[in-house]
Amino acid sequence: MLKMTGIRKVYRTDLVETHALDDVTLDVKAGEFVAVMGRSGSGKTTFLNVAGLLDTFDGGTYTLDGMDVSRLSDATMSRTRNEKIGFIFQSFNLIPDLDVFDNVDLPLRYRRMTAKERKERILSAVEKVGLSSRLHHLPSQLSGGQQQRVAIARVLAGDPRLILADEPTGNLDTLMAREVMELLLKINEQGATIVMVTHTPECAARAQRAIHLLDGRVVDGDSHFGHLRSVPTGALAAAI
Amino acid sequence: MASDFGPILRALSRNKARASIIVLEVALTLAIVVNCVSLIKDARLELAKQSGFLDEDLISVRVRAFDPAFNEQPFTDSVIAKDVEALRALPGVAAATQTRFRPWQGGGSSNEVWIAGTKSPTFRIQTYAADGQTFKSLGITVAEGRDFTDDEAVSERDRVRAVTSQNRPRSADGRATTPIVQEIVVSRAFAKLAFADGVALGKSLEDSDGDQYAIVGVIDRFYNPYAWNIGEYVMFYATRSTGMQYLVRAEKGQRETLLKSLDKALLTVNPGRVVKMDTIQDLKLKNQGEQLFVVKMLGGVIFLLVFVTALGIVGITSFSVAERTRHIGTRRALGAQKTDILRYFLTENWLLTSFGIVIGSGLAFFLNAALVSSSTASRLAPVLLLVGMGIMWVTGILSALAPALRGMRIEPAIATRNV
Amino acid sequence: MALLGYDLFLARKSLRRNPGLTLLVVVGIALGIAVSTTFAAVRHAFQTDPIPEKSSMLHSVRLDSWDPAAPHPDRVGVPPQVTYRDMVEIMKSKIPVRQSGMFKTNLYVFPADKAQNPFEEMARVCYRDFFAMFGAPFAYGGTWDEKADGGEPVVVLSEPMNQKLFGGVNSVGKTVRLRDRDFKVVGVLAKWMPNLRFYDLTQNYIGEPENLYIPFGLLRPMELQLAGNNDGWGPNTGTGFEGYLASESTWIQMWVELPNAQAVAAYKSFLDAYATEQKKIGRFQRPLNNKVTPLLEYMADREVTPRAVKSLFAVSLLFLAVCAVNLIGLLLGKFLARSGETSVRRALGASRKDVFLQHLVECQLVSAVGGVVGVLLALGALSGINAWLKSQTGRGDLFALDLPMLLVALALTAGAGLVSGLYPAWRACQLAPAVHLRIG
Known part of the structure; x- marks a missing residue:
């Protein structure tokens, strides 16, 4: 599903050259739930940006869902993000001026779907995260856990091949964090591939395996938690 | 894309303050601009008025004598005759006459008259003496009826002087028992005002002295600004007036040359005098000074107003882009193309501008109604409003463009940056 | 803080x-x-x-001596100026502290210095009270005496005119030739530049004050020609200059200084009594409508702005x-x-x-x-x-x-x-x- 070989990302200023990613090689199979761990400054965010096609990289190859995405135009990158990737951010990144419905609608808008199809998807996704009664609430009227569930609904509505989660529980208290993790696990069980960046071992422990980043490199290989399950990907929304 | 309006409108409705400020600014600007343009149009209408004469070839000459010999009227009369001859003999002079009439002076002399045999309604009308050269000097011909002759002007002058040199016997109502009958030429506008059928030729007017004015000619066009709104009404009567004041018409292109030689020619006739010359174009320029001032000032205000509004839209949109950096990043992360972002901001701006235009149109008519009732402003022409709308739309789009382009370039990676 | x-x-x-x-x-x-x-x-x-210190005391006087057939075409329906014959009569009132009728005329000035050419200058023809009424300050000398109002050839010069004719020195007592006679300088104004020529709002009131001031009594002997507006109606019953003075032509600005409300009321009834008297000889055939208007109100009336x-x-x-x-x-x-x-x-x-x-x-x-x-x-x-x-x-x-x-x-x-x-x-x-x- 996600295959990186020798990925390098260098930030240059006049004085210093920082290797944010240095020869990162990684292979995530379809249906896997992988945690990417590392301390702050280890290159986690850069990894996420590269993996999510939010940023370009300087060397290596990256294949996503069988497609070489190493050198794409901005427009193609945008389209690929829209169709194949779902993001869950630490700070939720809901648009505060839009209600739950319109927020979940966001990725679908850029897919030029008919209004009817969008509505069906939105309602079903919001129902899956248990927020049907809050359809026309604004983000500011929701708790942190509810906001993150809206963000997850936004992902589900888009039915992506790959879900990238960036510290999804980082801004939540323990109870809410657990709820969100359970939801992610459920989504993974129903076939979605998830790559989750985190620095808390408790969260990483819920994933099938963890990768550690240090100074932009992958160290000590993979840690496996539990065994691989092969579940057919796709049709995620229908499966849950 | 119409389907985009929904979420944009809903987002705007939750940001009422900022949205309503752009709407309000556009509305006020439109209302003010449209009304200023309307005022300019009124002023331009005034500025476009024509005297009916060949203004650009005309020179008014006023001579003041300090030589005591001029205290004797016969002496002055003889100098005037010689002056007119000298002027007509000058190369480059097409025609010249003695008259107190100066087009565009913004005043002159007027009288109260009525149709002979009635006593009302009364008409206020400008009156000026004329001779056989007056209309030629103004560069026009009498359209209906006849022109005067020089001989007629001189004999009329002598006749009227003889009658008025002594107290005239009067009846109880103050009218002279020996009324003078003079022949006059009137303007077409007066003919239409005074006579229901518009036919003036052959009819007579009368004034409070009981004197009669028989209309023998009509000129097509006349306009000389005058208090009391009688700029288009005039009667010329055949007489050589007193006073060393002349109207000279230069041949085409000769006016500037003449301005250099005129005074010398007159001083050769008699040196005991000072000569003042004004081109009629200068008089016109001075007369229209206030209107020109208004046109220039209003033009400046309109320009600055649109400029300030454009600045406002640029600024407000810039801040709004800056404030929404993270939202834009998120949208980009979720798959929005750069053009989607550009279109988002332009659509948002277009919606706000359009609301402003709708409200501004109402406001414009409201303001216009106030202007119409409090001054001489005319009704707002709908086409002006359309032009104003166009200006505001273009201003809105152009002003939003730079900030929107900046928003378009926001990186999607902004979305993963945590505060 | x-x-x-x-x-x-x-x-x-x-x-x-x-x-x-x-x-x-x-x-x-x-x-x-x-x-x-x-x-x-x-x-x-x-x-x-x-003139803030006394604008409430200065009053413009307007008399409705106009044509019974139709009101004066001005906005307020009363001629802004008065006739000569009315001015002469109402100037006899003792109620105003100061008063002056006035008009402007063009005069030729012949400088004593023969090297200078004669030039034409606008002069204000007024009574001796003019200067004190309108706050025109004197640098040298002062206004003419009461006798001179009757028509003596005396003149008050403006500061720029004194500069032009006499190089700015004290010229009181010197003579200057205006048109055909010698005038004795009795006073020279200090710099005086009110915003508007507020004492004559009938025309061109944006401008500097006149440079020459001569007594009203010179009107007849010099047959001074008006250089301002003249609104008239009715038959010209006389001939020549005297006929003009006797006519219903209105061309004189009339001002009075009334110190308080009683004076205003008294003056107003004086005018009404005068108008009623005139009705008996066939004049003032319109309804009584005489106006005694304080300066600022008059400015608004004339739509000065x-x-x-x-x-x-x-x-x-x-x-x-x-x-x-x-x-x-x-x-x-x-x-x-x-x-x-x-x-x-x-x-x-x-x-x-x-x-x-x-x-x-x-x-x-x-x-x-x-x-x-x-x-x-x-x-x-x-x-x-x-x-x-x-x-x-x-x-x-x-x-x-x-x-x-x-x-x-x-x-x-x-x-x-x-x-x-x-x-x-x-x-x-x-x-x-x-x-x-x-x-x-």
């Missing part, structure tokens, strides 16, 4: 952070101040009380309103765009009031800078308008930013800053300390 210095420091920093947008904000408000101050000053020139000036002033206020709305939008945008920083301040212990004041100080700083730039722009605009006016009327100093106008500019600036700042500052201080830390 202890925070004011810190607030100013923050405001300066905030303005420097984004010079482009700061420039935008400042230009926006500066243009508003410039345009409104400019047209306020133009309007001010026409509306200033020209050109309509164009009034509308431009109104437009400029609307313009300022747009600029203020503009400023609200820009400040609001600016404050909300940095709501993160404000939330941090709130979290670190700044109270609502602190945040509110901090933002208000920034608004005031912006509008103060805008105000200074605006006043400079207004000065430029006014000098342009003055130059244009000079080409039109010869008067090039009518419009100026005097103290009252600077105060107006100051008030407009502070007002715009305050009005435009209140809402954005209020919005800024409503930001909660925590929310923005979390959502980012």
